[in-house]
Amino acid sequence: MIILGISAFYHDSAAAIIDGEKIIAAAQEERFSRVKHDAAFPINAVEYCLQEAGLTLNEVDNVVFFEKPFVKFERLLETYVAFAPRGFQSFRSALPLWVKEKLFQKKIIRETMAHLGTEYDWENRLKFSEHHLSHAASAFFPSPFEEAIVLTLDGVGEWVTTSMAIGRGNSLEIVKEIHFPHSLGLLYSAFTYYTGFRVNSGEYKVMGLAPYGEPKYKDLILQHIIDVKEDGSYRLDQRYFNYCTGLTMTNDKFAKLFGRPARVPEDELEQFHMDIAASVQAVTEEIVLKLAKSLSAETGIKNICLAGGVALNCVANGKLQRSGYFDNVWIQPAAGDAGGALGAAQALAHLYHDVPRVVQANDNMQGSYLGREYSDDEIRASLTAIGAKFTEHQSRDAMIEATATALADEKVVGWFQGRMEFGPRALGGRSILGDPRSPKMQKNLNLKIKYRESFRPFAPSILAERVNDYFELSGSSPYMLLVDAVKQDKRLSMSDTEQSLFGIEKLNVPRSEIPAVTHVDYSARIQTVHRETNPRYHQLISEFDKKTGCPLVVNTSFNVRGEPIVGSPEDAFNCFMGTEMDLLSIGQFTLNKSEQDASLAKDYKNEFSLD
Structure with a gap:
């Protein structure tokens, strides 16, 4: 089929x-x-x-x-x-x-x-x-569970914004729904707009900004904007929003409530905006946890799967996992609308054609490495045609040795290996890598490589078998969708002066032995790397560990701000030449920046629209 x-x-x-x-x-x-x-x-x-x-x-x-589409149009009318x-x-x-x-x-x-x-x-x-059925199917059918609650949270599908389904075997039934215009996804997007970021792409910036602030406005939001019940159900007061009738997310009444207008994109971020971000993040976490608690108590089911755009909020996901309401949490790595393509196919297979389902021990996503792979012959031909200068290594081991050496020397590496990832996260297929021990790495990657806001954190990719040496995480996080704390014995003590800092001033204070991936609240968005799903990436980190005693690397997506993650060898070379990356490791080849023809350099700082 x-x-x-x-x-x-x-x-x-x-x-x-x-x-x-x-x-x-x-x-x-x-x-x-x-x-x-x-x-x-x-x-x-x-x-x-x-x-x-x-x-x-x-x-x-x-x-x-x-x-x-006709049901969606009905909602519009x-x-x-x-x-x-x-x-x-x-x-x-x-x-x-x-x-x-x-x-x-x-x-x-x-x-x-x-x-x-x-x-x-x-x-x-x-x-x-149906939109939410597609999301729910993408979360349950590839999951490692025979039975699970499936919670889907996003902006809006046809009418539904939040749904709860129960999956058993190859069956899946949606049993509860919240309908438009009441939407947790649209609430978060409204605050994304209000803090000056682009809706449908800047929500993760709000999440990254939140730890710099205090949730001073949480009670104000709960008193005026959203009414949250004990079971997690909610209603939005539409008098504060403009998304039903206008071309913006919020209106003057919303701005008056918080005492100032929406931030103009690219204007300076102030402590106010950090506190706003912290506040909507706290409200989101409260709703997710209340929903989870009530669903757990009502059904007695011990597993939960998540999908929809809100399921990309890895801070809320981490708190859900630590809550103890469920024994196991699994999140679809392509939780947004992209994953709906997969979910629609799986829903049709299992629910319409009654295709049997075999539960895999980890999951059925193959590490989410589901995209295009290029052979060494294809890569060689592309690099030659471009005019690149490259070293062809005699073996994969030699390529990995050269790459690990560069990382240990605090070089920034473009890593283009194997199949491309499906979903918004780079998981070691199309990644930019760095040394997490370097106190300069986080700032340099943001400003010199990604050309983006300095406050944004980076994720650690750590050998799955070593995750508990550095983080409080219980279990695995192969898709970089769980945030947890750096262990106490890896943290650095702070002076009284450093502890008194607030807002963006916190950024330059090293907080642990791995400062490049430790956020200002001692958290990290963790990816556990498994030998079974990505042996080449696992081998690289293992080699870096041998050289440095550190079993993790900085991992960010292989792109600059506003650019999609690279898809082809040409994309990778252009991004490499348009940034201050030092080395490109692609297939069995490595390219040193210092050896390239200067005329091939790109102006990537101004190449793409701001996200």
């Missing part, structure tokens, strides 16, 4: 292909188009998935879209009618796009994919899932 899943037309378009319950391939369109969060129909991702599967479109049993005459301007700008494109997706899918299979029976083989 070959099924091709597609998500598109809002953000993070993607495609995924499965054979029964086995995931063959999955990728986001942005990795091919080079447009961050690309919402266009993912034709490049579709073509990649078919190529990886070795199939033509005519050999695919079903194509399935991740949501129902009903919302505008309910708020009329307010919102006419927004309605007038949205309607042409729906009439031209979003409403007639069956036609767009058929026409865009026509060159892939002229005889395809679209009338009978094209199916449509």
Whole structure:
């Protein structure tokens, strides 16, 4: 049973292909188009998935879209009618796009994919899932659980913003829902907008900014903006928001409540904005924990799976895991809309075609390494055509030895190996790496490599078998979706002066033996690296450990601010030449920056739109 899943037309378009319950391939369109969060129909991702599967479109049993466009349009119309005459301007700008494109997706899918299979029976083989069902399926079916609660939290699908489902075997049933306009995802996005970051891409910046502040406004938010019940259900007071009727997330009443207007993007961040970030983060965590507590008590089920954009809030995830409400927590690595492509395919397989499900001991995501891989012959040809100067090592071991030596010398390394990751996190396939012991590494990576805000933290990739030597984490975190604390014996004592600092002043105080990955609250967004899913990355970190006694490296995505993660050898070389990276390790080759033709340098600082 070959099924091709597609998500598109809002953000993070993607495609995924499965054979029964086995995931063959999955990728986001942005990795091919080079447009961050690309919402266009993912034709490049579709073509990649078919190529990886070795199939033509005519050999695919079903194509399935991740949501129902007519139901979504119904929500749009009903919302505008309910708020009329307010919102006419927004309605007038949205309607042409729906009439031209979003409403007639069956036609767009058929026409865009026509060159892939002229005889395809679209009338009978094209199916449509529901948005939250697709999310829930992406979380439960690849999970390592026979039975689980599935909690999905995002902005909005057709109508649903929060859902709870129960999964057992190859069955999955949504049993509770919260509907638009009440949305935890949209609440967080509203504060993302208010703090001057871009909605649907800047939410993780708010999460990263929160530890610099105090949740001074939490009670104000709970008293005026959102009413949260003991079971975690909630309602938003729409008088403070503009997303139903306008072109912005918040309004003047929202600004008046907090005493100042929304921050202009790229303006200086003040302590106020850090405290706002801390406050909405605290509210989010409270809601997630209350939902989890009530669901656990109500069902007695010991496992929980998460999906939807809010499930990328790894700080809340970490607190959920430590809460003890569930024995096990599993989060879909492509938790946002990209993962809906995979979930739609899996929902169709198991719920419509009754494909049996075999639970894997860890999970069925293959480490989320589901994207394109390049052979050494392909890499050699690309680098030669570009005019790059490279060393071809006689073995993988030699390449890894050279890379580990560079890392130990505090060099910044671009790492392009194996299959590309599916989801927003670089997990050691398309990563930029550094030495976590260096007190300069965090700031240098932000300002000289990523060209982004200095406050943003970096993640550690640590050998799975050594995680408890450095972090309080119990269990594993292969997808970098759990935050936990650095162990006390790895922390550095702080002077009275250092302890008295607040806000962004905290940034330059080393807090542990691994300062480059220790956030100002002694936390870290941890990735555990497993030999079974990424042996090459595991070997590199092991070699670095032999040289330094440190079993972890700094890991950030291989891109600059505003750029999608690199997808091809050409992308990797361009990013390498457009930043102050020292070494590029790609396949069996390494490239030293000092040896490259200076005329191939790129101006990456101004190449991409700000995110």
